[in-house]
Amino acid sequence: MSRLTEREVARRLAEPLDDTEPPEGLLEKIKAEIPPVVNVGTKAPGGKVVPFLAAAETPPAASRRHRWLIAASLAVMVIGGLFAWNFQKRMPLPELASEEAVSGEDLPRDSAMPPPPPPAAAPRPQASYDAPAGPPEADSETAAELKELGYLGGERRRQASPKISAPSDPVQPMEVESFKEELVITAESPLLDERRISAGAAVAEGVEGGVVGGVVGGSPGGVPGGAPMRYSAKQGTTGGNAEPNDEAYGDVFYRSAGTNPFVDTEEDARSTFGLDVDTASYTVTRRYLEDGNLPDPDSVRVEEFVNFFHYGDEPPARDDFAIRAEGAPTPFAPESHRLLRFNIRGREIRPEERKPAVLTFVIDISGSMQVENRLGLVKQSLEMLLNKLRPTDKVGVVVYGNEARVVLEPTHDLARAREAIRGLQTDGATNAEAGLLLGYDVANRYFRPEVNNRILLCSDGVANVGNTGPERILERIGKEARKGIELSTLGFGMGNYNDHLMEQLANKGDGRYAYLDTLDEARRVLVEELEGTLETIAKDAKVQVAFNPEVVERWRLLGYENRDIADDKFRDDTVDAGEIGAGHSVTALYEVKLKPGGIGGRGDKPVANLHLRWRSEKTGRVREEEKLLRLSQLALSWERATPSLRLASVVAEFAEILRGSYWARESSLDDLFRRTQRVSGELAGSRRAADVAELVSLIGKAARLKGQGGE
Amino acid sequence: MRERSDAGQESRLVAALAAGDREAAERLVESTYRTVFGLLRRLCGDPDLAADLTQEAYRKAWDALPGFDGRSQFSTWVCRIAYNTFLNHLRRPRRLVSMDEGFEATVPDPAPSADEIVGQAAAGDRLRRAVLALPEDLRYTVTALFWGDLPVKEVARQEGVTTVAIRKRLKKALRILATTLEEDVR
Numbered sequence: 015m016s017r018l019t020e021r022e023v024a025r026r027l028a029e030p031l032d033d034t035e036p037p038e039g040l041l042e043k044i045k046a047e048i049p050p051v052v053n054v055g056t057k058a059p060g061g062k063v064v065p066f067l068a069a070a071e072t073p074p075a076a077s078r079r080h081r082w083l084i085a086a087s088l089a090v091m092v093i094g095g096l097f098a099w100n101f102q103k104r105m106p107l108p109e110l111a112s113e114e115a116v117s118g119e120d121l122p123r124d125s126a127m128p129p130p131p132p133p134a135a136a137p138r139p140q141a142s143y144d145a146p147a148g149p150p151e152a153d154s155e156t157a158a159e160l161k162e163l164g165y166l167g168g169e170r171r172r173q174a175s176p177k178i179s180a181p182s183d184p185v186q187p188m189e190v191e192s193f194k195e196e197l198v199i200t201a202e203s204p205l206l207d208e209r210r211i212s213a214g215a216a217v218a219e220g221v222e223g224g225v226v227g228g229v230v231g232g233s234p235g236g237v238p239g240g241a242p243m244r245y246s247a248k249q250g251t252t253g254g255n256a257e258p259n260d261e262a263y264g265d266v267f268y269r270s271a272g273t274n275p276f277v278d279t280e281e282d283a284r285s286t287f288g289l290d291v292d293t294a295s296y297t298v299t300r301r302y303l304e305d306g307n308l309p310d311p312d313s314v315r316v317e318e319f320v321n322f323f324h325y326g327d328e329p330p331a332r333d334d335f336a337i338r339a340e341g342a343p344t345p346f347a348p349e350s351h352r353l354l355r356f357n358i359r360g361r362e363i364r365p366e367e368r369k370p371a372v373l374t375f376v377i378d379i380s381g382s383m384q385v386e387n388r389l390g391l392v393k394q395s396l397e398m399l400l401n402k403l404r405p406t407d408k409v410g411v412v413v414y415g416n417e418a419r420v421v422l423e424p425t426h427d428l429a430r431a432r433e434a435i436r437g438l439q440t441d442g443a444t445n446a447e448a449g450l451l452l453g454y455d456v457a458n459r460y461f462r463p464e465v466n467n468r469i470l471l472c473s474d475g476v477a478n479v480g481n482t483g484p485e486r487i488l489e490r491i492g493k494e495a496r497k498g499i500e501l502s503t504l505g506f507g508m509g510n511y512n513d514h515l516m517e518q519l520a521n522k523g524d525g526r527y528a529y530l531d532t533l534d535e536a537r538r539v540l541v542e543e544l545e546g547t548l549e550t551i552a553k554d555a556k557v558q559v560a561f562n563p564e565v566v567e568r569w570r571l572l573g574y575e576n577r578d579i580a581d582d583k584f585r586d587d588t589v590d591a592g593e594i595g596a597g598h599s600v601t602a603l604y605e606v607k608l609k610p611g612g613i614g615g616r617g618d619k620p621v622a623n624l625h626l627r628w629r630s631e632k633t634g635r636v637r638e639e640e641k642l643l644r645l646s647q648l649a650l651s652w653e654r655a656t657p658s659l660r661l662a663s664v665v666a667e668f669a670e671i672l673r674g675s676y677w678a679r680e681s682s683l684d685d686l687f688r689r690t691q692r693v694s695g696e697l698a699g700s701r702r703a704a705d706v707a708e709l710v711s712l713i714g715k716a717a718r719l720k721g722q723g724g725e
Numbered sequence: 726m727r728e729r730s731d732a733g734q735e736s737r738l739v740a741a742l743a744a745g746d747r748e749a750a751e752r753l754v755e756s757t758y759r760t761v762f763g764l765l766r767r768l769c770g771d772p773d774l775a776a777d778l779t780q781e782a783y784r785k786a787w788d789a790l791p792g793f794d795g796r797s798q799f800s801t802w803v804c805r806i807a808y809n810t811f812l813n814h815l816r817r818p819r820r821l822v823s824m825d826e827g828f829e830a831t832v833p834d835p836a837p838s839a840d841e842i843v844g845q846a847a848a849g850d851r852l853r854r855a856v857l858a859l860p861e862d863l864r865y866t867v868t869a870l871f872w873g874d875l876p877v878k879e880v881a882r883q884e885g886v887t888t889v890a891i892r893k894r895l896k897k898a899l900r901i902l903a904t905t906l907e908e909d910v911r
Contacts, residue, residue: 018907020899026852027871027902036762040776044758044783048750053791054743485901489858580885588812588861 273675276570276607279563286584288577288591289358289555291546291598292520294505294529296322298513299672300708301531303715313513314673316573319665320601323709324702325658327357327599334361334552334630335594339643341621342655344663345689346681347605350567352648353666354604355659356559356624356641360552362597363545370406371466371548372424375435376453378473379415380444385474388507389440392472395504395536396435400428402544410456414449415441424460446473447487450501454490457499466548467499471519475505475512484515488522492590495524500593502547504539505529524553524593546595555628556591557602558584562620565609565645569622570677572603572666584627587636594628603666605677618646657696661706664690668713683717735799742790754783757800760873761807767872768811770853778814782807797883804873805883808865855905863898866891 277285295318302309330336341354375396383389403409409431410424422434453469461467491501501523503516513529520527526547528539539547556579561569583589594600606621624641649655655663667686670678690713694706735756741749761782765775786803793802856867862884869880870891877895881888 018903020896020903023852023899023902023906024871026848027856027867031763031766031849034759034763034766036759036779037772037776040762040779041755041758043780044754045751047780047784047787048747048754049787050747051745052742052747052750052787054739054793486904489860489901492860493858586809588809590861 272575273673273677274571274573274575276568276605278568279561279566282581283561283563283566284558284581284584285561285569285571285604286556286558286579286581287571287574287602288579288589289557289594289600290317290574290577290592291321291594291600292318292517292527293322294318294513294517294527295669297529297531297535298505300712301529303712303719304531306715306719308716308719309672311673314669315576316666316669316673317577317602318573319669320573320603320662321599323661323665323705324599325355325357325601325661326700327359327658329359329362329597332361333639334628334632334637335359335626335639337624337626337639337641339622339624339641340647340649340656340659341606341643342649342659342663343652344605345652345685346663346667346678348607350610351605351607352621353659353663354606354622354643355662356557356602356604356643357658358555358557358594358600358602358626360546360594360596360598360600363549363551365402365545368545368549368596369464369466370404370408371468372408372410372457372460372462373403373548374410374412374424374453374457374460374469376412376414376449376469376471376473377435377438378444378446378449378471379413379438379440381415381440381442382444382474382507384440386507388474389438391506391530391533391536392504393435393438394533395530395540396470396472397432398533398537399540399544400432400435402541403428408460410460411435412449412453412456413438413441414445414452416443417445418448418452420452420456424456446471450487451490454494454499457494461497461499463498468525468548469499469501469523471501471503471516472506473503473516474507475503475516484518488518491519491522495522500525500550502526502528524550526593526595543595543597546597549596550593551596551598551631552594552628553631554587554589554591555594555600555626556584556589558625558627559602559604559622560625561606561622565619565621566606567609568607570605572605572670574602584625587627587629601662603662618644620644621648657693660689660693661697664693664713665709668709668716672716683713683720687713687717732798736795739793739795739799750787753799757803758783760800761803764804764868764873765807765811767853768808768857768868769814770850774814778807778810782810785810796885797879801869801873801875801879801883804869804875805865808868808873851906852902855902858905859898859901863894863901866894867898867902870895 292315295313295315298313299309299319302313327338328336336359338357338359339354341352343349343351344353347353377389377392377396379389383392400409405426405428407428408424408426409422409428410420411422411431411434412418412420421438422431425431450469450471453471457467457469495501501519502525503520503523505513505516505528516529517527526539528535528547530536530539558581559571577592579589579591592600604622621643623643625638626640627636627638629636649659652660664686667678667681668683668690671681671683671686687710690706690710694703694710697703697706735753738749738753738756742753758779762775762779765778765782766772769775769778782803786806789806793799856864859867865884866880869875870877877888877891881891884891
């Protein structure tokens with residue numbers, strides 16, 4: 015059969031239906047429901063009238079303010095123009111034919127724009143910053159905006175402090191100079207080395223995507239031969255997240271999503287991202303260092319380093335989450351800077367409370383799994399897992415090599431499962447797609463809505479996922495996850511390991527991605543944290559932190575680059591965000607620069623307010639919680655900071671140095687080694703002392719490898 | 726296909742509405758409701774449901790209008806609300822109902838009745854399903870451009886990205902659709 019062209023699809027899409035005529039009476043019904051008074055948002059905070067249809071009015075202002083962007087946008091235009099030209103040439107759709115390729119109006123505009131309308135049905139939170147009450151004059155848009163920022167409580171919804179300027183005020187003057195300077199630095203930062211800028215398109219997307227914050231951060235993703243794995247749904251505050259090109263998945267093993275920039279609070283006071291509980295990046299790095307190599311900088315994801323460690327934050331007694339917030343000065347940042355730590359700790363469930371599970375192991379037995387005894391580690395790991403399962407759980411086994419086959423239909427008989435796994439042998443090439451599809455077939459046949467249905471993919475990630483690229487399989491994974499069959503990925507091996515693919519698969523499958531470098535790590539993930547690995551307590555969990563522009567001059571989120579969500583999508587519950595397992599702990603770190611005079615005097619002001627939004631698995635409802643951090647809660651010195659914060663700080667700094675972050679350019683592994691040693695000493699005897707001791711040794715190894723002499 | 730309400734006209738009506746002219750709301754409905762209905766009709770495949778959702782979308786629009794920032798045209802904005810209304814509708818029954826089941830529930834896929842020209846109807850439905858199975862941003866792009874009949878520039882403006890990005894999404898969406906549909910036929 016002849017191949018269906020894109021053009022043909024476009025034609026079919028545009029084909030009119032026979033009966034698109036609205037039914038009679040619909041118009042009248044709609045009209046009858048128009049309320050007597052319809053309020054329209056036309057005013058900006060401060061009572062200044064924003065010209066309606068601001069879009070048509072703002073470009074000159076925008077280009078004045080973002081003069082720096084013009085240079086970057088030239089790149090956008092050239093590449094975009096080429097792209098569009100090429101695209102139009104190939105597929106002149108009627109709708110598109112009249113559009114010019116790129117106009118000046120296509121400059122990123124969000125930083126100059128008020129946020130788009132909220133999702134129609136999203137409930138507003140009752141957030142409060144306890145801000146001093148101002149005159150009750152704020153109009154509804156101001157109120158809505160401030161409320162979204164957490165400045166305005168529901169009970170005082172028509173009041174706003176006149177002192178707090180809404181950060182997205184479209185007409186407010188901005189500190190152009192500092193902003194400009196920031197960008198210049200960023201653009202010259204060592205992150206933008208040639209190796210990573212595989213395509214100008216990456217920069218272009220970074221620019222067009224880096225909307226709210228306006229600052230294009232560090233190096234947008236892009237590895238030579240990079241692959242478009244992430245759809246660019248999430249244009250937001252950071253650079254990165256670029257899709258370098260449209261090629262099918264190649265031999266990319268790691269993919270950097272760039273480094274978050276500092277953002278002026280006046281420009282954008284909100285930081286929004288999806289939570290991530292993965293820890294694989296840390297164990298991948300550990301594997302590198304233990305083998306005597308420095309890790310590939312692109313494999314280092316700060317948040318996965320930070321989330322590997324436990325910080326002693328208590329889980330909630332009843333609720334889904336407990337939130338903790340603190341801050342302190344750090345030795346590696348200037349005096350005016352503070353490191354803020356937000357911890358979100360998920361509810362724990364006891365082993366006996368865990369829902370029964372139907373687990374389908376999809377195991378890669380291709381030739382590459384023979385290397386380094388990868389399959390052996392898989393077998394041992396899964397055997398440990400089997401020992402923790404209960405008779406109410408079911409286990410099935412699917413393998414793929416040259417072809418996929420069912421080794422064991424899901425059964426309660428765990429002894430048989432053990433035998434089946436022990437008997438596995440490697441076999442030929444890799445057909446991961448076939449393996450996963452067969453796994454889903456099996457899981458679907460044994461699907462029961464009341465149990466935990468999950469596929470565990472064990473692979474070295476060397477996946478020739480068929481000729482069509484990963485989109486289709488990702489599609490399928492997403493669909494199955496929505497249906498209730500989740501996918502977790504367990505990565506093994508090194509060499510030609512495909513970290514990015516494994517992460518994407520788990521991300522799409524609403525599951526966890528862990529890299530098992532040793533049997534100890536397998537024990538940690540599959541035994542100690544089994545409940546968290548198997549049972550999700552919250553879906554689509556996302557965080558929005560609103561900074562108080564009175565106190566915070568600039569802020570920077572450490573990590574979560576590839577979890578970025580547009581600020582205005584925070585309450586859009588259709589956005590896919592992070593899944594949190596039982597007992598999981600997620601830590602977000604921000605480096606903030608306080609305003610001069612921000613500390614001391616003038617009362618105890620709020621610094622930042624965190625909103626957490628998630629869909630509870632228990633009730634199926636979307637919930638929102640918040641946590642306010644005040645100046646008085648910031649420690650006065652590094653020495654007086656809590657051990658948790660100090661540990662988080664050294665972990666993050668380690669990751670920043672290893673990934674060559676611009677912001678860590680003055681840090682040395684040598685200093686870090688000594689600092690971490692002290693932290694380790696303080697934590698001796700705690701639950702995670704061993705982890706921290708290991709961290710010290712890894713930093714030492716990294717320092718030696720970098721020739722800086724760590725010990 | 727439909728008369729596209731002109732942008733100037735729309736912004737004048739919104740301005741009039743802001744000034745307290747309630748009739749302007751009626752004019753806005755008149756100029757946009759066919760598009761909204763058409764979009765929902767394509768999305769959910771069922772005219773009755775589409776009519777209900779259209780009503781609901783406008784109810785939400787009036788509530789949300791204080792937050793309307795004029796970045797995009799009213800028609801673009803209301804189409805987005807309609808689209809969100811549809812997605813919310815899918816999620817309504819019960820958390821665990823998958824999107825797929827949701828589609829099934831809203832659009833019972835009846836055994837083709839005798840008088841139904843199986844080919845065409847089925848093809849249309851396959852296309853609809855394929856669109857619904859797209860990732861969120863691609864799905865919205867296709868819906869807005871083809872079924873909402875919105876200009877690329879408007880969609881870009883609303884999404885806060887460049888027209889190039891929208892075209893890129895469209896291209897990607899069409900490629901996925903082509904593959905999916907081809908697969909279905911086999």
